[in-house]
Structure formats: structure tokens, C-alpha cells
Amino acid sequence: MPSSTLQRRDGAGTWITENNYIRLTYSDTIYFPASLEATIANFDGTNFNVLESTYTDFMEVRVIEGNTNRIIFYGRVEQIKPDYDTAYGQVLIIYA
Numbered sequence: 022m023p024s025s026t027l028q029r030r031d032g033a034g035t036w037i038t039e040n041n042y043i044r045l046t047y048s049d050t051i052y053f054p055a056s057l058e059a060t061i062a063n064f065d066g067t068n069f070n071v072l073e074s075t076y077t078d079f080m081e082v083r084v085i086e087g088n089t090n091r092i093i094f095y096g097r098v099e100q101i102k103p104d105y106d107t108a109y110g111q112v113l114i115i116y117a
Contacts, residue, residue: 061112
């Protein structure tokens with residue numbers, strides 16, 4: 022069963038797939054806007070904190086569902102929070 026895909030839009034308008042994401046939490050409650058909390062590993066194999074400058078406020082992000090390839094979330098980054106996870110180490114939490 023394919024999992025969902027997190028993508029971000031770069032300055033040129035191209036969608037880039039995020040390969041380091043750990044967990045996505047999507048919330049869609051009636052009478053409230055949909056929201057997304059994405060936890061991303063902030064490590065590229067040799068360096069820590071490499072994604073902090075990649076994600077910016079108001080950057081467009083979307084989540085594509087793996088089975089149907091439909092967009093289930095489309096929004097903009099509201100908050101970026103660097104954190105430490107005991108299982109994964111340095112992580113970046115994106116709120117959109």
C-alpha cells in the first residue's frame with residue numbers, strides 16, 4: 022500500500038517531493054480550516070539542520086494520497102519549528 026507524499030513548491034513553481042518526512046498529521050474538522058502537521062528529518066546523511074533554510078513561511082505545500090494520486094491537502098506553511106525527537110534525532114515540524 023503506497024503512502025502519502027509531501028511536496029513543496031520552490032521559487033520556480035516546481036513541485037519537489039520531500040523524501041525525509043517521518044509523519045504527517047492531517048486534520049479536517051467541519052466548520053474549521055484543514056490543517057497539516059508534518060515532521061521531517063532535518064538530516065541529510067552527513068549534516069544536521071539542512072532543511073531549516075529550505076522551508077519558509079507561506080511556502081506552498083501539498084499532500085498527495087498514495088493510492089489514488091489525489092491532492093488531499095494544499096496550503097501554506099504557517100510555522101516552522103526545529104525540534105529533537107528521541108527516535109529520529111534532529112527534526113523539523115511544519116505547520117500548515
